[in-house]
Amino acid sequence: xxxxxxxxxxxxxxxxxxxxxxxxxVKKGEIFGLLxxxxxxxxxxxxxxxxxxxxxxxxxxxxxxxIRQDKKSIKQLIGMVPQDIAIYNxxxxxxxxxxxxxxxxxxxxxxxxxVTEALEFVGLSDKIKAKPRKMSGGMRRRxxxxxxxxxxxxxxxxxxxTVGVDAQxxxxxxxxxxxxxxxxxxxxxxxxxxxEVEEICDRIAILDxxxxxxxxxxxxxxxxxxxxxxxxVETKIPLGFDREAFxxxxxxxxxxxxxxxxxxLIRVDISIEQxxxxxxxxxxxxxELPINxxxxxxxxxxxxxxxxxxxxxx
Ligand SMILES: Nc1ncnc2c1ncn2[C@@H]1O[C@H](COP(=O)(O)OP(=O)(O)O)[C@@H](O)[C@H]1O
Ligand SMILES: [Mg+2]
Numbered sequence: 001x002x003x004x005x006x007x008x009x010x011x012x013x014x015x016x017x018x019x020x021x022x023x024x025x026v027k028k029g030e031i032f033g034l035l036x037x038x039x040x041x042x043x044x045x046x047x048x049x050x051x052x053x054x055x056x057x058x059x060x061x062x063x064x065x066x067i068r069q070d071k072k073s074i075k076q077l078i079g080m081v082p083q084d085i086a087i088y089n090x091x092x093x094x095x096x097x098x099x100x101x102x103x104x105x106x107x108x109x110x111x112x113x114x115v116t117e118a119l120e121f122v123g124l125s126d127k128i129k130a131k132p133r134k135m136s137g138g139m140r141r142r143x144x145x146x147x148x149x150x151x152x153x154x155x156x157x158x159x160x161x162t163v164g165v166d167a168q169x170x171x172x173x174x175x176x177x178x179x180x181x182x183x184x185x186x187x188x189x190x191x192x193x194x195x196e197v198e199e200i201c202d203r204i205a206i207l208d209x210x211x212x213x214x215x216x217x218x219x220x221x222x223x224x225x226x227x228x229x230x231x232x233v234e235t236k237i238p239l240g241f242d243r244e245a246f247x248x249x250x251x252x253x254x255x256x257x258x259x260x261x262x263x264x265l266i267r268v269d270i271s272i273e274q275x276x277x278x279x280x281x282x283x284x285x286x287x288e289l290p291i292n293x294x295x296x297x298x299x300x301x302x303x304x305x306x307x308x309x310x311x312x313x314x
Contacts, residue, residue, distance in 0.1 A: 029184060030187070040192075153185065213305075229269070230299070264292075
């Protein structure tokens with residue numbers, strides 16, 4: 001059964017369509033990922049689901065209730081971890097979590113226990129008296145998460161919660177999200193990092209320019225491009241070389257799905273079946289581009305994104 005259902009959602013800012021007929025369902029107890037580059041419409045979609053933003057068309061149902069009709073009660077089910085860290089610098093870590101928990105309506109005997117547990121959960125037990133300005137970026141991100149989960153929400157919505165954090169905090173955050181799911185929460189998670197989404201999400205919707213271009217489990221999505229291989233050629237591009245013309249011509253070769261040239265690294269996504277690797281190498285030789293190194297990679301979500309959009313997921 002779906003816990004969140006988004007059907008043909010459209011959100012416009014003036015004439016500009018930020019979310020363009022997006023539909024997906026989130027099952028109870030899963031981590032659902034929205035993956036896409038900046039500007040894809042991830043935050044806008046989350047803001048609609050959390051009732052922070054109005055929308056123009058479509059239907060959004062959370063826990064069986066239409067969010068337009070039941071805004072207040074739906075708000076209480078949700079914990080939002082916003083993309084821009086929203087914590088108060090003049091309050092301690094404990095006071096911050098307490099403040100947000102009370103905003104969400106947490107009261108009574110559970111209050112102190114939940115606030116303490118939320119800080120423990122994000123690994124900030126020894127920082128309860130610290131003020132955010134004394135914390136590292138990763139700690140502030142973790143505090144931001146504690147503020148969104150202390151009231152035990154059934155639906156946790158996290159908008160790029162790992163941006164700008166060190167590897168250790170990142171691991172901690174990803175593990176915490178898994179744990180929240182294992183405890184029964186439903187999580188909607190956005191990121192522009194393919195690896196993270198692959199690592200923690202049960203199902204993934206890929207967004208680009210306001211549209212949903214694919215949706216499924218990671219194996220389902222990757223199976224759409226199993227006949228594709230990414231070939232990375234390290235070369236030395238001579239001065240005055242017309243990179244654009246080279247890419248344009250190579251892209252038109254049989255079996256080539258996409259090409260991206262960045263400095264001395266050229267990535268060509270090719271069809272395995274058409275044995276196009278030889279032709280690509282020949283093309284480098286024809287253009288007198290040296291091949292200093294060559295490696296290939298099995299398809300992943302990035303390959304799918306390049307195949308569907310012609311661009312890299314960034
Ligand atoms: N308040 C706003 N007013 C006008 N345009 C906006 C506003 N918020 C977002 N946008 C635009 O909508 C598009 C989607 O934005 P957003 O949902 O923030 O994408 P993402 O979170 O995937 O980076 C972007 O082109 C962005 O510039
Ligand atoms: Mg965003």
